[in-house]
């Protein structure tokens with residue numbers, strides 16, 4: 368690999384997942400990734416693009432995906448032949464606590480003189496614990512680190528040392544890098560204040576053209592792919608905001624978590640016209656659905672209207688998420704602008720009391736009116752999400768939620784339509800650090816088992832997801848959460864099969880996987896009672912093959928979330944044009960930067 372200024376590495380959730388026998392459960396059923404969580408954060412692309420625009424060479428190395436795709440992929444050999452002035456590793460989602468730290472340890476062993484930078488929401492939360500580790504030199508805090516990372520890379524590339532002497536010029540330079548956490552030569556930790564928290568997303572390019580260019584420049588598709596099945600189903604996300612106006616109890620992306628972690632008092636929004644332009648840019652190369660992250664009404668009706676005016680006439684599939692109930696006039700406007708739209712909304716529970724305690728502001732009745740209006744306006748699909756592990760929620764309440772899903776399905780399939788699809792999943796494996804439930808668990812009816820980063824790292828090695836859960840509630844212990852999840856999944860799957868929302872063969876296969884997962888859960892419980900450690904480990908290892916066949920699409924088939932696609936997935940000619948344009952612009956910037964140096 369040619370030398371870069373920065374290599375951004377994405378690690379698997381558990382580093383040695385290929386040799387371990389871990390029953391991950393349904394933790395990734397409703398996301399595009401597998402339980403390895405091979406999808407890298409969207410911040411990788413914005414940081415890479417921002418630095419390249421400023422004359423630096425940046426690569427993304429999705430080691431999680433490489434390891435997943437190729438059982439013989441040699442991680443150490445791959446890292447050994449990388450070279451960069453700085454290695455950046457994301458610890459954004461806490462389920463990466465094990466893999467990210469292991470990868471950091473390997474990078475430090477193979478490249479002892481290269482600094483290692485961590486970033487992401489979990490890194491921000493655990494910055495002190497993280498920076499005290501030998502393998503971590505820097506942590507960049509905050510939700511918008513493109514510019515602070517540029518300042519740090521400027522410092523390193525002009526010869527700055529990772530741990531400068533107290534009082535030296537380099538020491539003073541590091542003191543001035545916003546959001547940075549670092550150590551001096553005496554191993555004293557310095558936490559620079561979060562002074563970089565931009566109030567808008569202007570100046571960022573969030574349209575993936577940089578990723579396309581990098582794939583061609585480095586002749587490297589494998590490291591830039593976002594997740595395992597992306598070539599078959601190229602769904603892409605665009606970002607409407609950083610921050611949220613809502614305050615769901617367990618969410619690390621809530622308003623209160625953003626205030627606490629990132630010093631963000633209110634969300635910053637992408638300009639509505641730029642958001643529309645991001646979508647059109649993505650559609651130049653991909654025919655896949657585009658997911659707009661963040662409710663477009665968060666910044667007010669004027670924002671939503673401006674966005675819909677700017678995107679009007681866009682005919683490709685768009686997925687919009689709603690954080691609150693919506694009126695018919697909103698859907699009519701969406702339908703006029705975006706004829707192929709899908710809606711996602713989280714109802715969480717059928718019980719208003721449970722949902723309200725969780726922090727969702729709407730009633731079941733309001734959402735039922737919303738569902739009816741969206742379907743009347745012609746939305747292509749409407750996905751409704753429910754969750755297990757909520758405050759005031761019992762096993763019986765979860766079953767009540769499934770009964771309610773049955774009523775919804777029956778109501779909206781009676782005329783032969785199949786546009787409404789309910790999903791249920793557990794709140795797993797972790798309550799998000801920084802969320803209200805994590806910060807003050809007992810007050811909200813939660814009990815936390817793990818607090819520190821190290822405890823979470825260890826928890827990820829538990830043989831089944833039940834023991835990795837970092838919480839129980841006053842109403843359900845970990846056993847009840849796991850049983851309620853499997854039973855709810857089983858009943859909902861049967862309902863979907865019965866009403867024809869999914870093919871009977873798919874329903875039968877899912878049912879079989881649920882039965883096998885329940886049996887494995889019991890078997891693992893039994894093995895954990897064995898006192899003799901070597902015997903216990905051997906018995907767990909014997910389960911590896913069975914466990915592996917239960918780790919994907921446990922309680923629903925992942926493909927149920929996909930929108931049907933016809934024809935070619937990509938527009939190859941447009942893609943080539945985008946690449947050429949970007950490489951030309953990039954070459955000019957690179958030359959100009961290096962003639963300045």
Ligand code: SF4
Nearest residue numbers: 611613614615618621
């Ligand atoms: S879960 Fe709630 S708080 Fe979190 S991003 Fe969604 S709406 Fe905002």
